[in-house]
Structure formats: structure tokens, C-alpha cells
Amino acid sequence: VFVKLKVSVQYVVIRDKVYEAFYKLEYPHDQITSYVFDVVRAEVPKMKLDDVFVKKDDIAIAVKAELQDAMLEYGYDIIKTLVTDIDPDAQVKAAMNRINASEREKI
Template sequence: MGQVIGCVRVKQSMVAVREHCGKFDGVLQPGTHCVPWCFGYAVAGQVSLRVQQLLFKCEAKTKDNVFVNVSTYVHFRPSPEHVEDAFYKLKNKTHQMQAYVYNVIHGSVSKLELDALYEEKHGIAKAVQEDLNKAMSAYGYEIIETLIVDIVPDESLKKVMNENAAAKEKLGTACQCKANEEGLKP
């Protein structure tokens, strides 16, 4: 019945984009609205204002020539003041964000050695957030938070690092046994 008389219901945490004769006419807030289709009005679509999350996994090379996989979460949402831009300007927000995230990560990781990379995780996340916020605000999106949740070195390097750690532990145990035999403190 709502379609016949032109009533539209917009759910909580959503907004609807209204058009008049195919041109943007306004944003409808949550609630029930009259959109008389017989006079050329229509709802072009709805936009969720909830915070959304995307995961990006990027392979990059450190300054000491180690390949690492960096996993980054981006929390974002359409800006309530710029719903028109979020609805009309960008067709695929995921690919656009991915390009900026990869660009910042590649640039940042290539300047750091592997050990320093783990220490600078927060700084890189902040750089990604600032760059992404600058770029995506033109499309009506605000970046709430970026988190680098995982930095994983190449499998061959992980194997070598684990072997070295095991060898050091074995050597440490052997030295302690030798010291105990001779009555010395380790």
C-alpha cells in the first residue's frame, strides 16, 4: 500500500536518497516519508550510516629485503553530511581504499627493517588512516580507525628464524648444564 500512495519507510541507521525527475533532491532521515512518484519523485537507494570494516592483505618488501604480508583493518562509514557524494561519486569503495592502503604500506614498509617494522606498526596504521581519510573524504566517507593486525614474514624466513631460536635455546641449555657440572652459576 505504501507504494500506491508514495510512502517510504527508512530504517534506523539508514538514510534514503530522494530524486526528483532523476536529479538528486535530498536525503530522507529515518522514519516514514511521502514520496509522490506521480510527481516525479523517487527513492534512488538507501545508504547505511553504520561503521563498516574491510580487511586488506598486502605483501611488501622491507629495507633488509624481507617479504612480509601485512593485514590491515579499515573502519569507515559514509559521512552523514555528505551522503550525496557517498551515493553518487564512487562505484567501488573497496578498490579505491585498497589502492591507497597498499600505496602507504608499500612506501612505509620499504623504509624499515623487519625488527623496526614491528615497532612502527602503530605509526604505519596512523599514516594509512591520515592518507585514506584525506582521499576518501572527497567521496563522502570518513575513516574511523585503521589497525595493522598482523605482520607475517615469508615462510622461508619464518622457518630460518624458528631454527635459529631453537638452536639458541639448545645452546643455552647446554651451557647451563656445563655450568652446573662445574659448580658455576649460569
């Protein structure tokens, strides 16, 4: 199942590493985005679709841990990562809605 995830990353330049933040990395936003894509592609396929919704905090923690290690040498501190939206394919959404409606009708 294809799933679109929106991940927000809050980061700040470390005061003692302003030089590294400015000169070592030309496009920090692009580098952070690449790391986020890499971690999400590694973590999400291990899960079932329902688990992606339940364990979105685990995905965010994995992204933060990977980013923290990678971006520290470039002078950036990762404050927080959040999975803000999970959007499965339209057919899958419709199927999930039918399942929920069916369960409610049984009740």
C-alpha cells in the first residue's frame, strides 16, 4: 500500500557551531529532507498499515535519532520531529471506511 506521510522537523543552529552550520552545509533543508525520506523508507515498510497509524510516534523518534546524529556535525540540533499526516491511497481509505462502517452496523 502506498502511503504519503508528512513529517515536520524543528531544528536550530547550535550557538557554538555557527561556522559549521553556515559553511559545511550549503542546503541544510535539502539534507534534512533526504535523511527524513531515508528513515521513513526504512521504517514504514516494516509495518502493517494499521501499525503506521498507531506507531507514528515511533517513526518520529526514529527520524529524530537519525537526524540528530547526522546533523550534529554540521552545527544543527534537532529539537522535535512530528508525523503530522498519514494519507494512504484513496482505494485503501475507502476500504478502511467500509470496514469501520460494517463493524458499526454489526453493533
